Amino acid sequence: MTFARRDRSIDPDTLPRMPSWVTSARAETLEDVAFLSGAALSHLHLVLGREEVPQALLRDRLALRAAEACVAFSGRPERVGELRDAVHLLRPGDLPGPAGETCVAWRRAVERPLSIKALGRALAGLEPGQIATWLDAGQGVPVCRAAMVLEAVLREAPCADVAGLILADAALAQALGWEHLVPLLAAGLKRADLRKHGDDLRLACHRALISSAVEAARQAADLARRAAHLKAVAPKLRAKGAGDAVGMFLTRDAVAPSSLPLPDRAARRLCDRLVDLGAVRELTGRDTFRLYGV
Structure with a gap:
């Protein structure tokens, strides 16, 4: 494998910056929060389309963040370090444990292009037909679709937080035309948000996506710089x-x-x-x- 020298056309320092008003504006109504989440997602969409962003690495890191949030929702103590150990230090024949299984599910969800088969690989306990049915529960604009899928899953399976959040992110990615699932909702939602319904849940999802899209864009810029440096030293x-x-x-x-x-x-x-x-x-x-x- 060879790596091209850094070129100005793919300089990570030229990545667009998130407008400051997205994070500084105060919004209380559903309409205002929806406007800000749309702006944040639109900016993230531009960032994700840039060649210099290491897409698979970004998704894997966001998957770890989502897994940490889901583990915290379940009341378990494991955080990023323990989750990394649970996944990367397994010996042949070992089981990753509940927290490790959550991390594995999120990592599998982002590895392959979005499809029912890929989601079934991540959510091994679910039948493909059930996954398709829950994804079809989402209608309307992207964030509404994601919230409706999350609500549909948790209504039928109240303890299926991981499945609900993965499928909600999948619905969001489909609606935005993204080829891969990008973990966003889990890290921005609070545990109490998962028990909300209707407009209250949509408001919580919009708020979550503002903070998560901002953080994902920040990580994308950071990883683009780090990846450029790694490629630059590779010939040595x-x-x-x-x-x-x-x-x-x-x-x-x-x-x-x-x-x-x-x-x-x-x-x-x-x-x-x-x-x-x-x-x-x-x-x-x-x-x-x-x-x-x-």
Whole structure:
């Protein structure tokens, strides 16, 4: 795998910035909040269309954020660090546990282009027909569709927060014409919002999407800069398989050295080299069982 030199036409510093009035405006009515969420989503749509944004990496990181929110909704204590461990440090035959399963579901939901089959892979306990039925419950403009799907799922399965939020984000992505699901709602909603209905739920979803779209755009800009730096230092890496390793860092939130396509010692050396070059970070703060990410 080779990487082109940084070009001004795909300079991450040229990514459009979220208008300040989207975050500073005070809105109370459903109409005003809907206007702001539409503006935030429209801006995010532009950002997601930019070549310099590492799309798969952004979705994987947003999936982790959504999983953390869902785990918190369920009252469990696991946060980002524990969720990364639950997914990336599994041994063959091990089960990820409830929190890890939530993280796996979100990661699978964003890996492949949107389809009933892809959603069924993420939500293994649901039949394809049920997934299609719930998605069809959404009507109207994008955020209303998402809120209606979430309400439909939780009305029939009150404990299915993860399924409801994944399918709501899927409905939103479909309505916006996005090829992949982008996790947005879970991180912006509060636990109490999941028990709301009708206009109250739509208002909560609009508010959630304002904050989540702003954060997603911020992360996209940050990851674009980090990805550009990683691509710039890639030619300095001499290890066989380094190009494929860089490709993994550009698509995954976290990478264990043991998962890289290099011998163990070479993989650890490559990770240390990338840290020294400022291209990746060690994410755990541990001396062993380390994980690395852009």
